[in-house]
Amino acid sequence: MAPSPRDHEPLADTPTHTPNDDANAVERGVWSSKLGFILAASGSAIGLGNIVFFASNAYQFGGGAFYLPYFIALFVLGIPVMIAEFSMGTMTGRSFPMALSRLVGKKGEFVGWWSLASALFITMYYVAILGWALCMMVGALGGLLEPGATAPFAPFAEPSATPSATAYFFGLLASWWPLLAVLAVWGVTLLALWKGTETIEKTVRIAVPLMWLFMLVLIVRGVTLPGGTDGVMYLFTPDLAGISQPDVWKGAFSQMFFSLSLGLGTMTAYASYLPKDSDQVNNSFMVSLLNCGFEYIAGIAIFAMLFAFSLNPVGGTLSLSFFAIPQGISEFPFFVKTFGFAFFLLVVMAGVTSAISLVEGMASAIIDKTGTSRATALTMVAVPGVIGSIITTLPFIVDPNLGGNGTVGLNFLDILDHWAFSYSLLTVGLIECVLLGWVFGADKLRAFVNQNAKLKLGVWFEVLLKYVIPVILFTVIVWNLYLDLFGGALYGTAFPLGPVDWFPVVIPIVWIGGTLALAAYLTSRPSAEEPTEPAVAAFEN
Amino acid sequence: MRTLSLLLVLLAAPLAAQSVVSVEPAAPVRGEPVRVTFSEPVDSVTVTYRPGAISARTETFTPGAASFEFTPQRAGVVSVASGSASKSLSVRFTKAPLPGLVVMILAGLILFGGAAISLRALLADGHRIEIDPTLRPDT
Numbered sequence: 001m002a003p004s005p006r007d008h009e010p011l012a013d014t015p016t017h018t019p020n021d022d023a024n025a026v027e028r029g030v031w032s033s034k035l036g037f038i039l040a041a042s043g044s045a046i047g048l049g050n051i052v053f054f055a056s057n058a059y060q061f062g063g064g065a066f067y068l069p070y071f072i073a074l075f076v077l078g079i080p081v082m083i084a085e086f087s088m089g090t091m092t093g094r095s096f097p098m099a100l101s102r103l104v105g106k107k108g109e110f111v112g113w114w115s116l117a118s119a120l121f122i123t124m125y126y127v128a129i130l131g132w133a134l135c136m137m138v139g140a141l142g143g144l145l146e147p148g149a150t151a152p153f154a155p156f157a158e159p160s161a162t163p164s165a166t167a168y169f170f171g172l173l174a175s176w177w178p179l180l181a182v183l184a185v186w187g188v189t190l191l192a193l194w195k196g197t198e199t200i201e202k203t204v205r206i207a208v209p210l211m212w213l214f215m216l217v218l219i220v221r222g223v224t225l226p227g228g229t230d231g232v233m234y235l236f237t238p239d240l241a242g243i244s245q246p247d248v249w250k251g252a253f254s255q256m257f258f259s260l261s262l263g264l265g266t267m268t269a270y271a272s273y274l275p276k277d278s279d280q281v282n283n284s285f286m287v288s289l290l291n292c293g294f295e296y297i298a299g300i301a302i303f304a305m306l307f308a309f310s311l312n313p314v315g316g317t318l319s320l321s322f323f324a325i326p327q328g329i330s331e332f333p334f335f336v337k338t339f340g341f342a343f344f345l346l347v348v349m350a351g352v353t354s355a356i357s358l359v360e361g362m363a364s365a366i367i368d369k370t371g372t373s374r375a376t377a378l379t380m381v382a383v384p385g386v387i388g389s390i391i392t393t394l395p396f397i398v399d400p401n402l403g404g405n406g407t408v409g410l411n412f413l414d415i416l417d418h419w420a421f422s423y424s425l426l427t428v429g430l431i432e433c434v435l436l437g438w439v440f441g442a443d444k445l446r447a448f449v450n451q452n453a454k455l456k457l458g459v460w461f462e463v464l465l466k467y468v469i470p471v472i473l474f475t476v477i478v479w480n481l482y483l484d485l486f487g488g489a490l491y492g493t494a495f496p497l498g499p500v501d502w503f504p505v506v507i508p509i510v511w512i513g514g515t516l517a518l519a520a521y522l523t524s525r526p527s528a529e530e531p532t533e534p535a536v537a538a539f540e541n
Numbered sequence: 542m543r544t545l546s547l548l549l550v551l552l553a554a555p556l557a558a559q560s561v562v563s564v565e566p567a568a569p570v571r572g573e574p575v576r577v578t579f580s581e582p583v584d585s586v587t588v589t590y591r592p593g594a595i596s597a598r599t600e601t602f603t604p605g606a607a608s609f610e611f612t613p614q615r616a617g618v619v620s621v622a623s624g625s626a627s628k629s630l631s632v633r634f635t636k637a638p639l640p641g642l643v644v645m646i647l648a649g650l651i652l653f654g655g656a657a658i659s660l661r662a663l664l665a666d667g668h669r670i671e672i673d674p675t676l677r678p679d680t
Contacts, residue, residue, distance in 0.1 A: 062594070064645075236641040236642070248595060286660065289659065310628075310629040
């Protein structure tokens with residue numbers, strides 16, 4: 001694409017700059033290297049879902065045929081939205097809500113806070129899952145991959161005759177160990193955030209390369225199993241029968257949005273620690289491709305392992321991570337415990353690097369808004385976060401007949417995840433695109449990005465941001481909503497929930513009410529910064 | 542999470558069925574006959590290719606005996622079920638499928654080739670690794 005004259009128009013002295021920014025920039029921190037930023041952003045994007053969720057979707061939606069909608073989703077939706085989120089961060093030097101506030105005013109700030117309030121809910125149960133993974137990691141060195149696992153309810157009451165990851169997992173849920181594990185995960189996360197970019201960068205420089213290394217080890221182990229290479233071919237061989245079905249395309253677009261951690265404010269927060277002259281086109285391509293590349297190799301490892309043992313890679317993140325894959329590992333001919341430990345260490349590392357970004361997104365926003373210290377901001381996020389994680393992992397078995405074999409926390413997590421994760425990310429993405437595309441101006445955003453981009457964005461970027469992406473996201477949201485409200489009973493009402501049968505109704509109400517109220521409250525609070533006019537006004541001058 | 546209960550059933554199925562079903566050969570290959578033996582005669586057997594997927598295909602057989610033979614037409618995960626007895630099989634390819642190889646190579650090239658080009662741009666002159674402190678946000 002030939003750069004337009006506007007591509008070189010100096011935009012550095014936009015009203016996004018305020019007199020107290022210089023001091024704030026020093027206080028907020030900055031990445032010490034671009035590679036550190038890439039590692040942190042890709043570590044944020046690569047999470048629990050990347051390890052197994054892609055494999056599950058690829059299996060369900062036609063193997064190699066799924067790559068067609070997947071790549072279309074990547075280039076039409078994923079990378080453009082990531083460019084927008086990164087650019088908001090570098091343009092304003094602020095976290096998600098305050099960046100939106102500067103660009104489009106208070107309504108933008110409200111959307112930003114709503115996104116982060118939802119992210120707080122997600123972080124609560126996300127860390128709980130990491131706590132379980134930590135317990136499974138320790139368990140891999142003990143009894144997880146051996147016969148004799150039990151849980152204090154049917155059908156796991158008797159010791160299993162063969163290794164049973166499922167029995168072990170439910171036995172774990174009924175114990176107090178996950179609470180300790182959750183506290184440990186929160187401790188590690190806060191430690192990594194203690195000095196902001198400095199400690200985040202140190203953490204990701206170790207964790208992200210290790211994640212890739214461990215995944216490569218799992219691939220080698222998987223493809224050297226009998227039938228392992230057939231499993232790999234099974235992943236990539238296209239089954240075109242389902243490609244015309246709308247569910248496949250919906251699955252691809254949803255997967256891409258979740259996989260790249262868009263709509264959570266994390267990418268904007270991380271990009272806000274970059275200098276203004278950063279090439280956000282290249283950064284977005286790199287982070288997105290690394291994220292999808294990790295899914296690619298994870299798919300190879302998962303398909304090879306599961307195919308070798310005739311296990312079906314269908315299921316959600318939890319069921320595949322905690323039941324199916326350990327079940328496959330337990331059938332390895334040697335080094336069973338080592339591989340089990342390595343797999344769960346990989347899960348924990350992938351999850352912690354994502355949890356770090358989730359908490360950082362919220363903490364940096366609080367710092368930007370209130371001017372408080374990092375320690376105070378982290379405490380404000382951690383206290384409700386830890387409480388929520390503990391509620392999710394309480395070994396409180398109300399009734400063995402409940403869904404999730406009687407554990408309240410698992411049902412709480414399942415229903416909250418359905419609403420918070422399925423709707424908040426996509427909705428924020430939709431509103432974000434509308435605000436940036438129509439209120440701020442897609443042309444102005446493109447001009448800003450093109451100032452420092454080697455690969456200049458064409459008019460197509462504006463078309464995507466203003467029309468295509470909003471239409472796609474709106475369609476997916478309405479479709480999901482239709483299925484939830486009119487496609488049968490409200491999600492969760494079919495579960496045998498016994499005394500907590502009010503969960504399916506109350507949890508979505510509390511989530512939507514709580515997050516909107518929190519967003520409204522935070523938006524109404526006075527900002528520590530000097531008030532600025534929306535940047536759009538100055539661009540129009 | 543939605544499929545938690547489904548997966549429990551899927552996981553439990555092969556374990557429960559192991560005592561009632563046997564398969565010869567243990568590693569079946571596409572296009573070669575597979576003999577499935579149940580512990581007692583069965584009237585109907587359902588063979589599902591890619592079970593749980595949006596493009597799952599089902600074939601029904603009526604052996605009327607404890608043992609029956611079928612020839613898998615597709616490679617991949619196949620579920621053989623009769624009543625409560627079921628077993629998952631991994632049907633192997635006769636040779637590496639060309640479409641699968643092409644997709645694998647193309648997808649790998651796009652993802653890792655693209656990442657390599659981006660990395661090169663990141664490390665290129667003028668895109669220094671160390672960030673100049675004077676180029677902090679908004680300074």
